[in-house]
Amino acid sequence: MNEVILETRHINKSFHDPVQWQVLKDITFTVDKGEFVTVVGRSGCGKSTLLYILSTMDTDYEGELLIDQEVMTRRKEAVLARIRNEKIGFVFQFHYLLNEFSVLKNVMLPGLKLGKYTAAEVEHRAMEKLKMVDVHHLAHKRANLISGGEKQRVAIARALINDPAIIMGDEPTGNLDKKNGQMVFDIFKQLAEVFKQTLLIVTHDPDFAARSHRIIEMDDGRIVK
Numbered sequence: 001m002n003e004v005i006l007e008t009r010h011i012n013k014s015f016h017d018p019v020q021w022q023v024l025k026d027i028t029f030t031v032d033k034g035e036f037v038t039v040v041g042r043s044g045c046g047k048s049t050l051l052y053i054l055s056t057m058d059t060d061y062e063g064e065l066l067i068d069q070e071v072m073t074r075r076k077e078a079v080l081a082r083i084r085n086e087k088i089g090f091v092f093q094f095h096y097l098l099n100e101f102s103v104l105k106n107v108m109l110p111g112l113k114l115g116k117y118t119a120a121e122v123e124h125r126a127m128e129k130l131k132m133v134d135v136h137h138l139a140h141k142r143a144n145l146i147s148g149g150e151k152q153r154v155a156i157a158r159a160l161i162n163d164p165a166i167i168m169g170d171e172p173t174g175n176l177d178k179k180n181g182q183m184v185f186d187i188f189k190q191l192a193e194v195f196k197q198t199l200l201i202v203t204h205d206p207d208f209a210a211r212s213h214r215i216i217e218m219d220d221g222r223i224v225k
């Protein structure tokens with residue numbers, strides 16, 4: 001049987017601006033371990049709003065969210081912050097690397113924050129993750145001195161540092177040219193297929209989505225396919 005990593009049950013969300021309107025409508029789906037799922041839909045259909053809830057950053061919704069069999073709904077922020085750091089890796093459109101630190105230090109930071117491993121262990125793990133995305137030779141360079149494509153690879157290594165149950169991405173290829181976008185896709189595919197890493201990625205890129213394992217299509221706040 002497949003192991004479910006992420007599950008949503010009847011998620012509804014409304015905004016009040018100034019009148020109440022419903023942005024997410026009865027969102028129910030699961031993602032299995034090792035699946036590479038993309039979320040698509042036209043601008044304004046609710047993709048980012050959904051990702052914000054799935055990443056446990058937004059707790060103001062109806063319905064239930066489970067990550068790695070654990071209920072995330074109605075938990076205290078301190079608990080959510082710990083679970084987020086341990087179970088979710090994030091890759092954004094902009095890499096958000098800290099320019100004043102080395103590539104290695106950037107990857108190590110969420111590992112040090114977790115407090116589960118010694119600094120030496122975190123460094124060893126960070127080098128492993130940099131090897132997985134083929135930028136270990138850049139480990140001691142400052143983050144502002146590497147290319148855009150390299151930065152996104154480092155951001156993926158950083159997302160992997162705590163062996164998350166799931167990696168979530170918001171337009172991770174949105175700021176890259178075609179060649180680097182392809183490279184990021186290939187890394188994701190390899191992570192899913194070789195390392196059984198679960199991935200849920202919001203994208204505008206139809207080629208990218210078409211080559212993932214499964215597409216969730218949204219329209220007007222609902223899942224339509």
Ligand SMILES: Nc1ncnc2c1ncn2[C@@H]1O[C@H](COP(=O)(O)OP(=O)(O)OP(=O)(O)O)[C@@H](O)[C@H]1O
Nearest residue numbers: 015016017023041042043044045046047048049050
């Ligand atoms: N804080 C907010 N208050 C009120 N309305 C909001 C808020 N955040 C988003 N919206 C609205 O909710 C709808 C869904 O927005 P969302 O950002 O989730 O769409 P999206 O599918 O990610 O769009 P895009 O592809 O353009 O990023 C939009 O109509 C947006 O204007």
